[in-house]
Amino acid sequence: MKEIRIHARAGQGAITTASILGYAYFSKGKFAYAFPHFGAARMGAPMNAFVRVDDKPVRLRSQIYEPDYIIIVDSTLLRGFNCFAGLKENGIAIVNKREGIDIPKVKAKQKVIIVPANDIAAKNIGRPLGNTALLGAFSAATGELDVEALVEAVKQRFSGKALEGNIASIKEGYEFVKNLMR
């Protein structure tokens, strides 16, 4: 079983991100359960979305406390929260880049990958919605899913220009991390 925790603010598309990720796993024959947990249930309030993936149906319904992977959509959350809480010893965190945000020091085997996802999105989609760029980065950093599965998943969600922009964002996010790792 793999567990992914997404940190965002309500309205920033974390549920969509989780659902795209879940669908990508589904398209690969895996069983996924994607679900949100709202804090104050108001736009802008910190919230989480989660994806739990397994080779058999997922029955566990609790939130995720010891994720294998973390995706931070809005890194201003790091000012008030320890978004890395419970990250596995060899866990990977994908963080949306933002100036002036300090990333806490992580354990030796943990990896933090900072991606200028909003810049990538602004260029490709025309709006700074870095979610799909982060998913591309997730694919490259974790090797969990190939880009094609993610592209297939966004096709279920978007069409027209939004689809093209999001596919371009996924690919650029992926390439950005591949270049980092080279």
Place this chain on the structure above:
Amino acid sequence: MKEFLEGSMTVAKSVALCRPGVISAYPITPQTHIVEELAQMIADGHLKAEFVNVESEHSAASVVLGAEATGVRSYTATSSQGLLLMGEVIFNIAGLRLPLVLTDANRAVSAPINIWNDHQDTISLRDSGWVQLYVENNQEAMDFHILAYRLAEDKSIMLPVMVCMDGFILTHGIEIVDVPSQEQVDKFLPAFKPLYKLDVDNPLTLGPLADPDYYMETRYAIHQTHKKVLKLLPKLTMEFAKIFGRSYDGLVEGYQLKGAEKVIVAMGSVCGTIKDVIDQMRQKGKKVGLLKITCFRPFPAQAVYEALKNVPKVAVIDRSLSLGSFAPLASEIRALFFNKTKRPKTISSFILGLGGRDITMDSIKQIFSIISKREVDNEFIDLKPELIKENYE
């Protein structure tokens, strides 16, 4: 066809496959996605039904009451305060013997305001005469709505059914669901033919005054009909299995009950978490099991008795409270063992997950650990003592 579907979309698809003629609802978190999707289907021309916009849940329930009374299959969905605002009409719908199906996205009840999941809303209406079914996952949500209409509209039943699904955890949870075809659903669920209906050409009165000479028999009739539900539902699930390929008992589901020495009784999505804990503990040789209650009204006392009569230690999980008394599900379990010679040595009662307090595998392990040592009553798990100011000892 297998789809990766949100729970609310699952319910909307299931309801649409049942071909309702009238839908009326008022939005409330976490139910809203269900009727939003149904309204969209109607607007897009994919579902031929009348969607009636109303100004409150009381009106929504009244509209579907009226629609059902004219012999039209109808649907509504709600949650928490919305269900309570419907409360007066809810009793009427059962009293009028109208086979409505309602989805409740289970949510805590105010005050203080809380949008998250527990079972207090539907449990508070357990005595309304409705059949209450609690689902564990989105596949069950899909299937039990289809079963609900078939059961409700059976000529020997004619009672409304409430399908209760955990708010957010299931309504906003996305997972794989096998969506049946229209042909399959049509084969299982024929068009609704009411016994009686309001019709201007053949006038009749439904639900008039019943004075002390008549009222009591109407209550007796509903009570007796509930007993028929216990016999019919398992038959319907067998027929369902033949068409859809998925089998349910309909009343209860046993998991690892064979030789089990400690069994948890629970309802809803938490059963999935419990099953995972049981698998872990069984691997270590612990004889633990689960009895899931799907049908809470009517209460399947005989099925529960058979499942638990040889189990030494039972723990009942309630996700609601009867404030000032024993927990609702635990009371039922204890009552049915009254005067029985075969019975568990201990029946403990636990309160978990009120107002969305997360239920983890550790919460469940704690329960198994506690009942190994002692019998407890109304034991709160995952309570935060640091938040409690007064001393209640």
